[in-house]
Structures are given as C-alpha cells and as structure tokens.
Amino acid sequence: MDVYREIRPAGSHAQPLAQHPAAFDRRTGAIPGLHEPGLPVGPGHQLRGGTGAAGGAGGGEVKAAILTIGDELTCGYRLDTNSQAISRRLALLPAEVVLHLTVGDEQEVIQKGLRTALDAADVVIVTGGLGPTEDDLTRQAVAACLGLDLVEDAEALARIRERFARRGRTMPESNRVQAQVPAGSTIIYNERGTAAGFYLPVGGKHLFVTPGIPHEMEGMLEGFILPRLRELVEAGHHVRRAALKVYGLPESEINERIRPMLARGRNPLLGLLPHRGTITIEVVATGSTPEEAEALLEADLTALRAKLGQYIISEDGRDLPQVVADLLVERGLTIATVELGTGGLVAARLTEPEGSERWFRRSAVLDVEPASPGKPEGDSLIDAETALTMASTARQATGADVGVGVGEIAIPQDSTPDRPYGAVHVAVNIRGRETCRRFSFNGDRARVREWAADAALALVRLWVLEQGGMGK
Incomplete structure (x- = not known):
C-alpha cells in the first residue's frame, strides 16, 4: 500500500x-x-x-x-x-x-x-x-x-x-x-x-x-x-549502513567503550539511539566506491563486536523479544513464567513475536500477600531465594524447559539500603540449572516494570546461550 x-x-x-x-x-x-x-x-x-x-x-x-x-x-x-x-x-x-x-x-x-x-x-x-x-x-x-x-x-x-x-x-x-x-x-x-x-x-x-x-x-x-x-x-555517493542493538550496558558506558569512534566528522559516522534499555548503534559509512564503503563499514562492525561482545543482541534489526524467541526455537526450548513485580509483562514480551505457541507454555501472575503479624522483617518476595523458587515452579508445573521467576519490586515505603526502591530479583532455570540476579531501576513504577521485564528477557538470552545447548 x-x-x-x-x-x-x-x-x-x-x-x-x-x-x-x-x-x-x-x-x-x-x-x-x-x-x-x-x-x-x-x-x-x-x-x-x-x-x-x-x-x-x-x-x-x-x-x-x-x-x-x-x-x-x-x-x-x-x-x-x-x-x-x-x-x-x-x-x-x-x-x-x-x-x-x-x-x-x-x-x-x-x-x-x-x-x-x-x-x-x-x-x-x-x-x-x-x-x-x-x-x-x-x-x-x-x-x-x-x-x-x-x-x-x-x-x-x-x-x-x-x-x-x-x-x-x-x-x-x-x-x-x-x-x-x-x-x-x-x-x-x-x-x-x-x-x-x-x-x-x-x-x-x-x-x-x-x-x-x-x-x-x-x-x-x-x-x-x-x-x-x-x-x-x-545522490552521487556510495553509502553503506548497519545497525547493532545492544542491551545490558548503559549509554554512558557504551560511550566510554567506543568514544574514539564517536568523534565528530569521522567516517564511518556512528549514532546511539536509546529505547527502553536497548541502545541501537547505527553505523553509516561513505566511500568513493561501493567497495570502499563496505570495507569501512565492516571494519567498524568488527571493532564494535570486539568492544561490546555479548551485549550485542542483534545486527539485523531484531528487537529483544524476537531475539529471545528465535534463540528458544533454535535450541528447541520452551518457556514459562511466574511473575510478581512485572504483572505479566515478561509473558507479554515473550508472546509479541508471531508463532509464540512454538516456545511459550504458560504464565502465572501472583499477588502480594498482605503482611501478617509476626512476619520476620527480612521475609520478602524481593529476595533471590523466592525468585529461584518461582522459576523452578514455572518450569516444573508446565513441563517447560525454561522457567522464569520475577520477584516483587521494592516500593518506596518498603525500601532499605539493602533493598533500594526499584530493586527486583529475576531468576532463570533451564532444566534444573539456575541463576538469579538483582537489578535496580529508577523511575516511576510503570517504568521500573517495563525495564524489569526487558531485563528478564535479557537474562533468559544470556543463560540460554550458556546453558541452553546442554542435553536434558
């Protein structure tokens, strides 16, 4: 049209x-x-x-x-x-x-x-x-x-x-x-x-x-x-373009790692475009011939791969949900989630790409139980142990290969120096092999939930790359 x-x-x-x-x-x-x-x-x-x-x-x-x-x-x-x-x-x-x-x-x-x-x-x-x-x-x-x-x-x-x-x-x-x-x-x-x-x-x-x-x-x-x-x-120039998507590094750190490549007037020209935690690095190379432009572009792509490594999630325009979906299909894995702080956003991300029935099994969204008298002060759905249990339960209850657990997001009235506002534990379990990480995000609750959901997908990607090819 x-x-x-x-x-x-x-x-x-x-x-x-x-x-x-x-x-x-x-x-x-x-x-x-x-x-x-x-x-x-x-x-x-x-x-x-x-x-x-x-x-x-x-x-x-x-x-x-x-x-x-x-x-x-x-x-x-x-x-x-x-x-x-x-x-x-x-x-x-x-x-x-x-x-x-x-x-x-x-x-x-x-x-x-x-x-x-x-x-x-x-x-x-x-x-x-x-x-x-x-x-x-x-x-x-x-x-x-x-x-x-x-x-x-x-x-x-x-x-x-x-x-x-x-x-x-x-x-x-x-x-x-x-x-x-x-x-x-x-x-x-x-x-x-x-x-x-x-x-x-x-x-x-x-x-x-x-x-x-x-x-x-x-x-x-x-x-x-x-x-x-x-x-x-x-018009009249030979231009080649490429775009790398990066997740897991803040824009400031990317700047530090590739600072010489961002110099004004440099060829190729690099630009950073942030969106919800993902940084797209666009590379524009111009040459007097198509071959020169292609060589300039490939040299910069090689340098970026060396400087950013596993944080590069795609070089073909795919976003984080599509990258994770493709990886699960490639490895023959299925996934299920149990979420608290993100309210189902991880499952929503996982089902964004078409054909999600091939990799997605089921999602459960939990409510926070009200505090009860005598409940220990440190007993919280924010902790790592609970997130790991949620990930294991997601996998075992659904028969999925991969389970994801997202704990409660610390809110201002419950935050402490050890559990600052915006802190959330995310756990991933692949056929019994598990990992858990704590993330901290700034912003209002809606923003923190969005970032936490993307962080969960990024952790799935990294853990699948390390563990997903192993047999059952």
Whole structure:
C-alpha cells in the first residue's frame, strides 16, 4: 500500500478550499520576507551530504530545523519528545540540526515560526497542529504562508472513514479537515492515525509536516521522510549502513567503550539511539566506491563486536523479544513464567513475536500477600531465594524447559539500603540449572516494570546461550 502520493489542485479528487494570494510567488517559489533578491529558489534540489572523503560530516552542508506546534507544549503540559527523536535520526543522514522551535496554536505565530525555520535550514520538519479541532491550525498556516490553496484528498478521506468504520463508528464531519493539504503537496498517508501529513519543496528547500502524536510522527519519519532525505543526501555517493542493538550496558558506558569512534566528522559516522534499555548503534559509512564503503563499514562492525561482545543482541534489526524467541526455537526450548513485580509483562514480551505457541507454555501472575503479624522483617518476595523458587515452579508445573521467576519490586515505603526502591530479583532455570540476579531501576513504577521485564528477557538470552545447548 502506498503511503504517499502527490496531490495537485486539478482533478476530481482535489477540491480547492481556501486561497491565500500574494504570500508566495508560484513562479519563483519566493516567500516575501524570507528570500533575498537574486537567491535561487524553485523546486527542491539535491542536498549535499556524506562523510569522510565524500563529504564533511558535521560541516553543516545539510542544515535542518524542527518546528513543533501546540499550546500543550508552550504551556508545559506536555514534553516535546519529537524534536529529540527527529534530531537523533537526522544526525545519521548526516544532517546538522541548527534550530529547535516551539510555537503555540496561533496562525500568525506558526507562520512566523515557519519563515524562521525555512530561513535557517535546507530541511524543515514540522510536527503538530493537524488534528480535527478548531485550534489545529498548521495546515491552514502553511497554506497561508506559501499562498497555496488547501485541497481535499479523496483517498486520505476514504482512509479516515475506513479507520472509524473498523471501530464500528461513523467519521465525525470535523475529521474531514484531516484529509486537507496544501495544493502541490506530496501527501503522506497516516498508517497509525487519521491526520495526513505532507511534503512540499519550497524555494529549493524541503518542508515536511506531520502530526504531533509521537507514534504517528515516527511512522511518517521512518516510512517517508528519512528515505526521501537519504535519496537526496546520498545522490552521487556510495553509502553503506548497519545497525547493532545492544542491551545490558548503559549509554554512558557504551560511550566510554567506543568514544574514539564517536568523534565528530569521522567516517564511518556512528549514532546511539536509546529505547527502553536497548541502545541501537547505527553505523553509516561513505566511500568513493561501493567497495570502499563496505570495507569501512565492516571494519567498524568488527571493532564494535570486539568492544561490546555479548551485549550485542542483534545486527539485523531484531528487537529483544524476537531475539529471545528465535534463540528458544533454535535450541528447541520452551518457556514459562511466574511473575510478581512485572504483572505479566515478561509473558507479554515473550508472546509479541508471531508463532509464540512454538516456545511459550504458560504464565502465572501472583499477588502480594498482605503482611501478617509476626512476619520476620527480612521475609520478602524481593529476595533471590523466592525468585529461584518461582522459576523452578514455572518450569516444573508446565513441563517447560525454561522457567522464569520475577520477584516483587521494592516500593518506596518498603525500601532499605539493602533493598533500594526499584530493586527486583529475576531468576532463570533451564532444566534444573539456575541463576538469579538483582537489578535496580529508577523511575516511576510503570517504568521500573517495563525495564524489569526487558531485563528478564535479557537474562533468559544470556543463560540460554550458556546453558541452553546442554542435553536434558
């Protein structure tokens, strides 16, 4: 299914909805107050980029600006995570992000912000303000700033109607506006929500507009924006890319281990992208020939393997649940869990990959029994012995090869120097061979549970690698 299509004002699917004359010169692409006389403008052009011999990383050849829109951001009700996520991805093009700008839901302010961003950068990514309410004004502000009509895309509208229909609802008329984009845009269909995004070349620059909801923005970023920008940046260059996923080392320690490889302007270019305990290391090598780029990439991958060893969980994009699932299938092992502190999250992770009936047997989620009079102070479901018993019980009660036990997570009122808040014991038993480790995580309870579930999967992986190939 296509996720984007160019929209033009003519045709049965395109209905002009508004017109804003005089702000944008259609012939030259100039925006009054932005382009100086004699500045080349027009359709989007090839961007210069690359690293090493093929171009200077960090030299500012490709400049990017990010404009985030929403009163919830300017009022401090919600944190702008989009700018951080986009910046990390753009750095690996490579592109230099020169501006982060956040504005509220006012047309005039949005237009000023857009002009500022276009004046500062070759690539501008705008997020937010594409909802169906009266204060979602981004599409109108962009059209007004560029002097373009808003047009309705029939396919985008059909997708919105279908999305509501799948939930047994009729699309409210207010959502119709989410199928509107400035004329001449390449529409970016939203596979994760209702609002369509769009791309416009503006005076030799590149403007992308997406919804502000992070999940929806990320879908458009990965599915359309980054592939389009890579084509522009890498034109005429030979580029090879790879990604390693690392679990079990904090980002700071990874930085220490590979610090020389993270030097600015180095070829290959490395970037670290953290997500819930997993660090993705992206490697981008540029060469004058395909062979040179491949050799540079492989040299760095070899060095990373030597420095990070068993903490590298995959080199092919697989996440931790998929890696563990594949390992269990490869070794012919089945698994069961008994969980307390994680409330079933370990089982949920283990059943994320398709075909989980091949390796997953059963899960039990326990409740914490209330304290009873005379209960010893040290008697707690946090301890290692209890976690080991839970893992053994999980295996024996279900007939699985691998049992996992996750103890209680220490809460603030029960924490002590020996059992700090966020501490949790995780045990793994493989055919009677067992191990247990205590982990400590910071954050609220939901965050600690998420991290503890991933830590349990990581411990399963390590223990299976060491013990899983042994006979019964």
